[in-house]
Amino acid sequence: MKHIVIIGNGVSGVTAARHIRKLSDHRVTIISAETKYFFSRTALMYVFMGHMKFENTQPYENWFWKKNRIDLVEGLVEFIDTEGCKVVLRNGTEILFDDLILATGSRPNKFGWPGQDLKGVQGMYSKQDLETLEENAKDCKRAVIVGGGLIGIEMAEMLHSRNIPVTFLVRETSFWNGVLPKEQSEMVNREILENHIDLRLSTNLQEIISDENGRAKAVLTDKGETIECSVVGLTAGVSPNIEFVKSSAIETNRGVLVNEFLETNIKNIYAIGDCAEQHQAIDQRRPIEAVWYTGRMMGETVARTICGNRKAYKPGHWFNSAKFIDIEYQTYGWVWAQPKENESRFYWEDATGKKSILLNYDTKTREFIGINTFGIRLRHERFDAWLNEKASVEKVLVHLKDANFDPEFFKSYEAAIIKKFNQENNTSLKVKAKSWKRIFLNA
Amino acid sequence: MKTVKNIGLLISLLGFIFFTGSVFTGTNKVTQETFNAWSTSQVKSEFFIEKAQREIVGQEMSAFDLSNKIIAIAKASNAHYMEMAEIPWDKIIWLKWNKSSKDFVYPLVRESATGWVVENQLLFFWLTFGLAIFGGVIAFGSEYKILGPAGIKNNGIFQHAATNRGWMGMFAFAYFVGFYVLLYFFPNYLVNPILAVNPVSLGLSGNPASQWFLYGFMYCSVMTVFAIRMFIKYRHNAYQLVRTAVVLFFQVAFAFLIPEILVAFNKPWFDFKNAWPLNYTFFFDWNINTLMNSGNLGLFMLIWGIVLTLIIVPVMVYFYGKRWYCSWVCGCGGLAETLGDPYRQLSDKSLFSWKVERWLIHGVLGFAIFMTALTLYTYFAEIETWRELAFGITAYDVQSSYGFFIGSIFSGVIGTGFYPILGNRVWCRFGCPLAAYMGLVQKFKSRFRITTNGGQCISCGNCSTYCEQGIDVRSYAQKGQNIVRSSCVGCGICSAVCPRGVLKLENGPTENRIDQNPTLLGNDVDLLELIKNNK
Numbered sequence: 001m002k003h004i005v006i007i008g009n010g011v012s013g014v015t016a017a018r019h020i021r022k023l024s025d026h027r028v029t030i031i032s033a034e035t036k037y038f039f040s041r042t043a044l045m046y047v048f049m050g051h052m053k054f055e056n057t058q059p060y061e062n063w064f065w066k067k068n069r070i071d072l073v074e075g076l077v078e079f080i081d082t083e084g085c086k087v088v089l090r091n092g093t094e095i096l097f098d099d100l101i102l103a104t105g106s107r108p109n110k111f112g113w114p115g116q117d118l119k120g121v122q123g124m125y126s127k128q129d130l131e132t133l134e135e136n137a138k139d140c141k142r143a144v145i146v147g148g149g150l151i152g153i154e155m156a157e158m159l160h161s162r163n164i165p166v167t168f169l170v171r172e173t174s175f176w177n178g179v180l181p182k183e184q185s186e187m188v189n190r191e192i193l194e195n196h197i198d199l200r201l202s203t204n205l206q207e208i209i210s211d212e213n214g215r216a217k218a219v220l221t222d223k224g225e226t227i228e229c230s231v232v233g234l235t236a237g238v239s240p241n242i243e244f245v246k247s248s249a250i251e252t253n254r255g256v257l258v259n260e261f262l263e264t265n266i267k268n269i270y271a272i273g274d275c276a277e278q279h280q281a282i283d284q285r286r287p288i289e290a291v292w293y294t295g296r297m298m299g300e301t302v303a304r305t306i307c308g309n310r311k312a313y314k315p316g317h318w319f320n321s322a323k324f325i326d327i328e329y330q331t332y333g334w335v336w337a338q339p340k341e342n343e344s345r346f347y348w349e350d351a352t353g354k355k356s357i358l359l360n361y362d363t364k365t366r367e368f369i370g371i372n373t374f375g376i377r378l379r380h381e382r383f384d385a386w387l388n389e390k391a392s393v394e395k396v397l398v399h400l401k402d403a404n405f406d407p408e409f410f411k412s413y414e415a416a417i418i419k420k421f422n423q424e425n426n427t428s429l430k431v432k433a434k435s436w437k438r439i440f441l442n443a
Numbered sequence: 444m445k446t447v448k449n450i451g452l453l454i455s456l457l458g459f460i461f462f463t464g465s466v467f468t469g470t471n472k473v474t475q476e477t478f479n480a481w482s483t484s485q486v487k488s489e490f491f492i493e494k495a496q497r498e499i500v501g502q503e504m505s506a507f508d509l510s511n512k513i514i515a516i517a518k519a520s521n522a523h524y525m526e527m528a529e530i531p532w533d534k535i536i537w538l539k540w541n542k543s544s545k546d547f548v549y550p551l552v553r554e555s556a557t558g559w560v561v562e563n564q565l566l567f568f569w570l571t572f573g574l575a576i577f578g579g580v581i582a583f584g585s586e587y588k589i590l591g592p593a594g595i596k597n598n599g600i601f602q603h604a605a606t607n608r609g610w611m612g613m614f615a616f617a618y619f620v621g622f623y624v625l626l627y628f629f630p631n632y633l634v635n636p637i638l639a640v641n642p643v644s645l646g647l648s649g650n651p652a653s654q655w656f657l658y659g660f661m662y663c664s665v666m667t668v669f670a671i672r673m674f675i676k677y678r679h680n681a682y683q684l685v686r687t688a689v690v691l692f693f694q695v696a697f698a699f700l701i702p703e704i705l706v707a708f709n710k711p712w713f714d715f716k717n718a719w720p721l722n723y724t725f726f727f728d729w730n731i732n733t734l735m736n737s738g739n740l741g742l743f744m745l746i747w748g749i750v751l752t753l754i755i756v757p758v759m760v761y762f763y764g765k766r767w768y769c770s771w772v773c774g775c776g777g778l779a780e781t782l783g784d785p786y787r788q789l790s791d792k793s794l795f796s797w798k799v800e801r802w803l804i805h806g807v808l809g810f811a812i813f814m815t816a817l818t819l820y821t822y823f824a825e826i827e828t829w830r831e832l833a834f835g836i837t838a839y840d841v842q843s844s845y846g847f848f849i850g851s852i853f854s855g856v857i858g859t860g861f862y863p864i865l866g867n868r869v870w871c872r873f874g875c876p877l878a879a880y881m882g883l884v885q886k887f888k889s890r891f892r893i894t895t896n897g898g899q900c901i902s903c904g905n906c907s908t909y910c911e912q913g914i915d916v917r918s919y920a921q922k923g924q925n926i927v928r929s930s931c932v933g934c935g936i937c938s939a940v941c942p943r944g945v946l947k948l949e950n951g952p953t954e955n956r957i958d959q960n961p962t963l964l965g966n967d968v969d970l971l972e973l974i975k976n977n978k
Contacts, residue, residue, distance in 0.1 A: 051601070053908075162599075
């Protein structure tokens with residue numbers, strides 16, 4: 001029986017712990033300085049908005065850990081002794097390990113802005129950030145969010161839900177257009193504006209101005225404008241949270257460097273989730289993937305390896321999802337902000353301007369490469385199957401009803417989508433009726 | 444718009460204040476004529492009649508004093524006869540706290556009521572129901588603007604005193620429970636509220652309003668106002684719109700209008716959608732006899748009731764899940780989905796409460812079956828219900844304890860009264876025997892499931908939080924498992940609140956209904972290994 005120590009109780013670390021317990025009888029210890037019990041980080045926004053209580057974000061009841069013999073240690077790791085196989089906590093406690101998993105997640109980026117450490121200036125990542133925001137939001141006349149990514153729009157939505165006026169500074173010319181295609185990025189711009197969030201595109205933060213008490217009172221933009229505010233949200237991306245690892249013998253770059261088996265340069269030490277950086281990016285993925293799903297997959301993979309079944313991290317076809325205020329977004333396969341040389345795309349948007357799909361496919365072979373969907377839910381399993389079989393874009397379109405995942409009675413858009421495709425491509429495709437057989441029995 | 448909402452709430456509150464306050468107004472004056480009509484049908488005790496003649500007839504007093512006096516005189520009368528060497532049993536007045544007030548006292552209090560309300564029933568209707576409904580519609584209507592663009596707007600639910608067991612929730616809880624206790628056991632204190640709907644009842648069936656007519660009318664009004672709230676809150680969600688409209692229709696038409704119209708035509712009061720064992724009195728001797736004596740229509744009702752329970756219910760559950768009944772047709776479900784919607788997040792999601800739930804609901808189902816079997820046995824064996832069967836217990840005892848503990852206390856007082864504490868489906872989740880019956884079908888033989896969309900779950904917990912039945916939906920979704928649970932009533936809110944499009948209620952082939960697809964969840968699993976493990 002080995003003693004496996006996991007640093008970090010986010011989704012990666014906890015998934016690893018659960019699967020190790022499923023597969024073996026090893027002793028498992030999770031160390032966390034953030035909270036005692038695992039919670040879903042993605043749900044923190046709903047606590048602030050009053051949709052949920054913090055307890056509701058915890059996927060497992062508190063008795064779960066003891067019942068499954070997963071020891072929880074609250075503490076901050078200061079140092080990893082790779083020679084002595086032990087971690088040293090800030091309070092001096094030393095914990096010996098046979099295997100160590102680093103699952104320390106991320107922390108918000110700060111780019112050396114003047115005033116970035118003032119009171120009222122914060123990121124939105126941890127439970128502590130949520131508590132800070134709860135304090136900061138009291139008597140807040142205006143908040144400024146800096147950085148147009150997923151956390152930025154979530155933080156804007158959070159503050160907006162409490163009727164706090166929000167100014168949203170986005171460096172890019174359109175929201176998240178490094179990832180989203182132009183049309184869909186613009187759809188999000190409209191959604192932000194419709195919710196009366198003051199969106200400032202192509203605008204950078206110059207400086208955060210302090211009042212006499214060391215509290216933020218305004219921000220200065222690179223356009224020379226001063227915006228008075230008492231809360232500044234810094235949401236310009238995240239970086240691996242690995243400061244304490246750098247003093248050890250573990251090899252790091254931006255993140256903890258790992259091979260495809262999630263192994264670091266030190267035997268019996270692994271890194272998973274947001275803090276891991278692949279030497280060699282997998283498929284067309286980024287070397288560091290700060291995504292919920294990949295964290296979970298890495299946790300499951302590393303558990304197999306540790307339990308004697310060495311497995312490479314093979315995340316399969318890319319998928320992701322998000323919600324931009326009221327517009328749900330899902331993606332399957334690859335859709336880039338700009339099409340690659342060999343790619344063509346088909347875009348459809350409905351009259352309300354709140355629903356759209358964008359299909360990416362190979363111009364010559366017609367192979368379906370990926371889809372972005374806004375406001376229409378699609379079935380993961382269907383797209384995974386189509387990506388596996390390298391289905392043509394025509395096949396996907398004709399069978400789109402099979403992939404619809406909207407609730408019953410919702411308006412269906414397949415006919416309108418195919419009509420537009422036919423017009424643009426001079427084809428005469430026809431929508432096929434939904435087939436339970438194809439959907440559920442993979443016939 | 445906030446001001447408009449507050450004005451609406453104020454108007455509505457005013458209606459409630461008039462409604463509730465009327466309980467404490469007006470006096471009762473028992474005329475000789477009223478007293479005679481009442482006493483000849485209710486009492487045989489000369490002692491009682493003589494004493495009541497002196498102390499009650501012609502006097503003016505509050506409903507409270509009158510009720511107390513009647514009970515006190517009855518007790519004195521009983522004491523008087525019990526002292527006799529040979530007790531004249533027919534003169535003993537049978538007193539029980541949960542029966543006497545409604546069966547014995549209420550008729551006299553109802554007939555002898557005097558005061559402003561009695562003389563201005565129609566105006567009083569507008570001052571109570573009129574204001575409450577009008578204000579409610581304004582308040583909820585204004586949310587069309589207040590909530591902002593269509594979408595899931597659960598903002599502040601856990602920060603509000605009404606929806607997070609705060610003082611407002613506690614007040615609502617006390618009010619609901621108080622109302623149910625009066626309605627079921629002490630309608631003699633609700634005479635003025637009942638008179639508020641008297642004109643409606645007279646217009647509809649020609650009969651004066653009873654406490655049950657008041658309840659039915661309130662039920663429909665509350666559901667209508669809160670359905671408007673649902674239509675606005677979920678205006679982006681067609682499933683919720685259709686479902687709410689249908690469940691409202693079934694309540695108003697099938698549980699309220701049709702039965703009243705039947706009564707107007709001298710037919711038995713009958714709710715065609717109310718299936719046994721929820722409708723636990725269906726096989727009671729008096730019900731069977733009433734239906735048998737009501738000609739072809741009565742016979743049809745009897746057969747319909749049996750077919751409904753034995754064939755329609757399970758077949759429909761097979762095709763659509765129990766949701767077809769629980770959240771599309773049923774009155775209890777209808778109230779839970781409208782009035783109860785603001786409280787859905789309060790249902791407990793712990794494993795412990797799931798255990799309690801299974802014991803309780805199946806216990807009630809067992810009790811209902813036992814009671815009905817006993818009832819049918821005595822019916823066909825032609826044993827009177829009051830005759831002792833064993834251990835000093837009669838069929839009537841079993842029936843009335845079911846009626847009291849399950850029919851009144853569990854389904855009414857706790858089932859609805861506890862909305863603000865335990866969430867909106869207390870009865871449906873912990874008590875309803877029909878839900879238990881359909882749950883068994885749904886679990887073992889049904890095409891219904893909530894499909895989990897591959898690996899898209901982020902474990903946020905909105906689904907579990909807003910599940911009124913206390914199902915930990917997330918625990919399935921995050922594993923990529925479909926949700927097949929006997930308790931799921933298919934309200935569709937988990938799917939609505941999911942921010943990532945993970946959940947879909949659907950009816951599909953029964954094969955692979957609960958299987959998960961592991962490749963989507965995590966790793967590109969080795970297919971050979973999968974086959975080896977027979978997955």
